[in-house]
Amino acid sequence: xxxxxxxxxxxxxxxxxxxxxxxxxxxxxxxxxxxxxxxxxxxxxxxxxxxxxxxxxxxxxxxxxxxxxxxxxxxxxxxxxxxxxxxxxxxxxxxxxxxxxxxxxxxxxxxxxxxxxxxxxxxxxxxxxxxxxxxxxxxxxxxxxxxxxxxxxxxxxxxxxxxxxxxxxxxxxxxxxxxxxxxxxxxxxxxxxxxxxxxxxxxxxxxxxxxxxxxxxxxxxxxxxxxxxxxxxxxxxxxxxxxxxxxxxxxxxxxxxxxxxxxxxxxxxxxxxxxxxxxxxxxxxxxxxxxxxxxxxxxxxxxxxxxxxxxxxxxxxxxxxxxxxxxxxxxxxxxxxxxxxxxxxxxxxxxxxxxxxxxxxxxxxxxxxxxxxxxxxxxxxxxxxxxxxxxxxxxxxxxxxxxxxxxxxxxxxxxxxxxxxxxxxxxxxxxxxxxxxxxxxxxxxxxxxxxxxxxxxxxxxxxxxxxxxxxxxxxxxxxxxxxxxxxxxxxxxxxxxxxxxxxxx
Numbered sequence: 001x002x003x004x005x006x007x008x009x010x011x012x013x014x015x016x017x018x019x020x021x022x023x024x025x026x027x028x029x030x031x032x033x034x035x036x037x038x039x040x041x042x043x044x045x046x047x048x049x050x051x052x053x054x055x056x057x058x059x060x061x062x063x064x065x066x067x068x069x070x071x072x073x074x075x076x077x078x079x080x081x082x083x084x085x086x087x088x089x090x091x092x093x094x095x096x097x098x099x100x101x102x103x104x105x106x107x108x109x110x111x112x113x114x115x116x117x118x119x120x121x122x123x124x125x126x127x128x129x130x131x132x133x134x135x136x137x138x139x140x141x142x143x144x145x146x147x148x149x150x151x152x153x154x155x156x157x158x159x160x161x162x163x164x165x166x167x168x169x170x171x172x173x174x175x176x177x178x179x180x181x182x183x184x185x186x187x188x189x190x191x192x193x194x195x196x197x198x199x200x201x202x203x204x205x206x207x208x209x210x211x212x213x214x215x216x217x218x219x220x221x222x223x224x225x226x227x228x229x230x231x232x233x234x235x236x237x238x239x240x241x242x243x244x245x246x247x248x249x250x251x252x253x254x255x256x257x258x259x260x261x262x263x264x265x266x267x268x269x270x271x272x273x274x275x276x277x278x279x280x281x282x283x284x285x286x287x288x289x290x291x292x293x294x295x296x297x298x299x300x301x302x303x304x305x306x307x308x309x310x311x312x313x314x315x316x317x318x319x320x321x322x323x324x325x326x327x328x329x330x331x332x333x334x335x336x337x338x339x340x341x342x343x344x345x346x347x348x349x350x351x352x353x354x355x356x357x358x359x360x361x362x363x364x365x366x367x368x369x370x371x372x373x374x375x376x377x378x379x380x381x382x383x384x385x386x387x388x389x390x391x392x393x394x395x396x397x398x399x400x401x402x403x404x405x406x407x408x409x410x411x412x413x414x415x416x417x418x419x420x421x422x423x424x425x426x427x428x429x430x431x432x433x434x435x436x437x438x439x440x441x442x443x444x445x446x447x448x449x450x451x452x453x454x455x456x457x458x459x460x461x462x463x464x465x466x467x468x469x470x471x472x473x474x475x476x477x478x479x480x481x482x483x484x485x486x487x488x489x490x491x492x493x494x495x496x497x498x499x500x501x502x503x504x505x
Contacts, residue, residue, distance in 0.1 A: 003444045004149040009141035011164035011288055012311055016137040016399065019060065019093040022112070023048075025128040028119070029070060029085045035187075037121035039075030043366060043378040044068065044116040045344065046130055049258045050107045051172060051279075060093045060105060060136055067259075070116060070124055071189070071368075073376045077223040080339070080368065080376055082189045083124070093134060102139035102165050106401055108347035109133050133347075137399060139165050142310055144438060145293045151444040152300030154479055156469045156491075157291045160436055162312035166245050167207075167284035172277070173255075175213065175236040178265065179272045185219035188262060189227065190342065192216050193234075194405040194425065195255025195278060202251060207240045207284075209253045213276050214407070215260060218340065225370050227340050234276050242284065249284045252318055254403050254427050256281065281403065283429060285315060293439040297473045301444035308440035316391075316432040319359075319402060320425075325385040327365045327420040332379065334416045335372035341411045342366045343422055345404050350395040351386060357395060359430075360386035361404065365420050367411060385424055393432075402428030448476060458501040466493050475501050 025046060031038060045068070052063040069084040114128035148155050197211040217230045236255070257278045265271035292310075297303050346362040365381040391398065408423040460471055468491045472479040479491065485500050 003151045003153060003442060005145055005442065006147040007143055008146045008290065010144045010160060010290060010292070010310060010312065011162055012138070012140045012142045016135055017096055018133060018135050019095060021091045021093050021132045023066060023089055023091065023130040023132055025066060025068070025087065025114070025126060025130055027068060027085055027087055027126050029068070029083060029124040029126060031083055031122045031124065035083060036074035036077060036079070036081055038072045038118045038124065039078070040073040040375060041116055041118055041124070042071040042073055042080065042368065042376050044070050044114060044126060046111050046114060046128070048107070048109050048130065048132060053105045053107070053170065055103050055105070058095055058097060060095055060134060061090065062093070062107060062132070062134065063090050065089060066130060068126055070126070071378070072118070072124070075121065078374055079187065079220055079224050080189060080227065081187050091132060095136060102168065104137045104139070104168060104401060106135045107132065110346060144290070144310060146291060148293060148296055148442060152298045153303070153442070153444070154297055154299060154469070154472065155293045156295040158294030158436060158438060159289065159291055160310070160312050161287070161289045161314060163250070163285040163315050164288050165283070166249055166286050167242050167282060169240065169282040171238070171240065171280045171282070173236065173238055173280050175234050175276045175278070177232060177234040177274050179217070179230065179232045179262070179274050180268070181230060181270050181272065183221050183270055184264060185221050186223065187220045188217070189220065190218040191260040191262065192406070193257040193260060193276065194407055195257060197253045197255060200251050200253055202242070202245070202247060202249065205241065205243050205245065207242050207251060207282060209238045209240070209280065209282070211236060211255060213255060213257055213278060215274060215276060217262070225339055225376060232274060234274055238280055240282060245284055246286055249286050250315060252283045252429055254281045255279070256403050283401070294437070295469065295473070296439050296442050297476065298444050299476050299478060300448060302446045302448060304443045304445070306440045307437050309435050309437050312434050312436070313399070313431045314434060316398070316430045319400070319428045319430055321387045321389070322407070322423060322425045323385050323387050325363070325383055325422045325424060327381050327383045327422060329381045329418055330416050331369065331413070331418050333369070333371040336369040336377070338367060338369050338411050338413050338418060339376070340368040341409050341420055343406045343409055345406065345424070348400065348402050348404060348426070350398070353386070353390050356390045356392040357398070358386040358390060359400065359426070360384060363422070363424070365422065367418055367420070379418070381418070381420070387426055397433050399431045399433065400428060402426050456503055458503060460499045460501050462493055462497050462499050464493060464495045467491050468493070471499065471501070475503070477502055
């Protein structure tokens with residue numbers, strides 16, 4: 001008699017690997033003629049924008065640009081000004097060999113060092129290095145045994161649940177909206193924004209995503225250092241083809257603003273057109289549930305059973321959390337006047353808490369001040385934040401793909417001290433990895449040598465928590481027969497019991 005083995009596939013939870021590359025930063029920024037000449041450099045920021053991710057066997061290629069922004073104080077008016085330059089890059093990063101049927105690549109990084117100096121009033125020299133990091137998670141199918149038949153085989157079935165990625169898209173998009181200001185800005189210092197997805201619909205193989213990008217504008221309308229602000233919601237509506245995506249898919253979308261320009265509207269004295277460039281991150285997952293053979297034996301043959309560990313990934317939570325972080329510190333100049341504040345967020349990371357893990361990160365508040373000498377300085381205040389919620393287990397059991405953003409910054413001065421309240425919102429997906437030991441192979445070649453039993457029944461004293469299947473496996477008898485003989489409904493014993501073991505099937 002031949003043993004029948006039925007097989008299927010289960011989505012692999014995905015083993016992650018982190019690859020890094022250093023991007024040299026060497027550029028000369030020319031100050032255009034419509035901007036005031038440089039009097040004093042105040043602060044330089046560098047941020048990566050990844051536009052394309054391409055995976056080939058053994059290699060991940062990233063394409064995008066480093067956005068280098070320089071704030072300076074003008075020479076004559078002593079006002080705050082800004083200029084920026086995009087430095088394109090293409091970087092190929094070697095990956096370990098794996099079966100990449102699908103993948104996710106989370107890209108982040110930090111400045112290693114940065115030197116910025118004014119060569120003259122119309123030229124700024126920037127030198128440094130940026131450490132680019134990519135966490136690549138492979139997605140593939142793993143073979144499993146779902147059933148065994150014949151040869152007197154007995155099997156213990158194990159339920160395994162998870163998710164399978166069916167769509168993983170990052171689409172560049174643009175949106176426009178009109179903005180009217182009290183008067184035309186003399187200098188635009190910063191345009192930032194946070195996306196807000198309001199509606200996701202799956203219709204006939206298409207995803208319809210609607211929402212808005214909350215744009216914050218910091219500008220100067222008069223000579224001097226006084227800054228003004230304005231806010232505008234820029235709506236968007238995107239339709240994305242998703243051929244073959246099932247209707248029961250779990251859909252998540254987030255919009256990450258990567259740039260914005262403002263142009264004066266012709267014929268309107270204070271009218272402007274905001275053009276927002278953003279990346280729409282769309283993820284669709286399908287729930288997967290199946291039963292696999294967790295253990296097996298035969299009542300007729302000596303069964304040679306081997307085992308393996310499978311990884312499944314479950315969607316733990318769709319994150320949409322906000323936290324208020326407090327920043328405080330002394331100002332070097334007691335007569336300094338706070339004129340503005342920008343916040344830089346570093347990549348999210350796990351932290352330890354009572355009872356498990358918390359998700360949070362490091363950040364820096366860059367406080368712009370006018371000192372007593374009439375010069376603009378930037379004071380950097382580092383701080384940390386943690387999102388609400390505690391997750392049990394270890395960091396290796398989780399994977400997250402998140403997009404943090406700053407929604408509000410309020411600063412004030414109390415004597416020589418500065419305090420700031422920073423609202424940070426994090427949206428994304430949190431996955432939990434589970435490992436199960438299951439049967440990898442079974443062979444039944446040699447028949448059991450079973451003599452005539454001296455007795456028809458044996459008595460086994462089982463402890464609480466023992467499994468009837470394991471007891472039956474030890475005696476090579478049918479678990480079903482033991483269940484019936486002992487009038488049991490569950491394989492797992494909730495309390496100690498005296499069990500009758502039939503010595504014949």
